[in-house]
Amino acid sequence: MSKITAAITAVGAYVPETKLTNADLEKMVDTNDEWIKTRTGISERRILREPGKATSDLGTPAVLELLRKRNLDPKDIDCIICATVTPDMLFPATANIISHNVGASNAFGFDVNAACSGFLFALTTGTSFIESGRYKKVIVVGADKMSSIVDYTDRTTCILFGDAAAAVLLEPSTDENGILDSLLKSDGVGKNYLYQKAGGSLNPASVETVLAKQHFIYQDGQPVFKFAVKGMADVSAELLERNNLTGDDIAWLVPHQANLRIIDATANRMGLPKEKVMINIQKYGNTTAATIPLCLWEWESQLKKGDNIVLAAFGGGFTWGATWVKWAYNS
């Protein structure tokens, strides 16, 4: 009997309509379009502005689109995993709220917190569920309302992030397409460089934590940049090497969209020309867990069955990883 792999068989996404451009940010903090574009590659991001809307309001339409595209009954979904660092609430899990919203009443769900690598960590978890033979339809959604934890008076972080969600469906396959290998890493040394200080058990919310702005993202950009360049490039190169692949075998690199310079360094290390690299950071900024599936969604019509694709991420924690996917369908 041939081995069961977990294949991505559908993609859905949702980006809010409101755009926050570099020109808008110039009016809010001491920055300029040229600095932002040169240092990050970002021109604009999307923001979920409506009051009372949360990460599940990004994830829900992304999952609904995926279900619609495949004409699926939500009751047939076994599991929904949501990668996020901006859950609607600390508990219950945002995955449960999305399941309820889309009518996936037979699915169990949980959230994965691995920051910008969250999608890869959740995808690898979902893959194991499928490979084990226990589940047949698993949805992995990366969703983040980053605007809920961005301090729009801090020019070092507010220019970077945007809101979005994107989801993939995993199903069993026996034709050797699907998620073929994953290399995931984490190192707690990162906890002091990129984090949200308060709101957890270490520093529960209080008047003091709010006044000290400790519920926003804090990032020490330069060290994170250095770790990210090395981490994402190393892990991608290692993934290729252990599967006897070279840049020539790869149709697409799908990098986490944190900074164009980190993306370029990873592509160079893998020996890939720019035409093989999915880049949409200019339109959406860093949407944390959503960046990678959002790229797959945008490029879906160009992907061909059998294409070798490498997904690569680096994020807070630190967390990082790379995943080898053989694309399973022509759309």
Ligand code: UT7
């Ligand atoms: O996705 C999760 C993982 N995160 C990442 O991968 C992000 C990694 N880090 C980065 O991408 C970069 O470090 C940043 C884009 C965040 C910053 O770029 P940088 O080239 O490392 O800039 P910097 O922090 O070294 O700052 C250079 C200068 C500083 O001024 P001085 O000290 O040289 O006078 C900053 O104060 O640029 C200043 N600066 C700004 N100027 C205009 C910082 N932010 C801004 C801004 N506009 N928005």
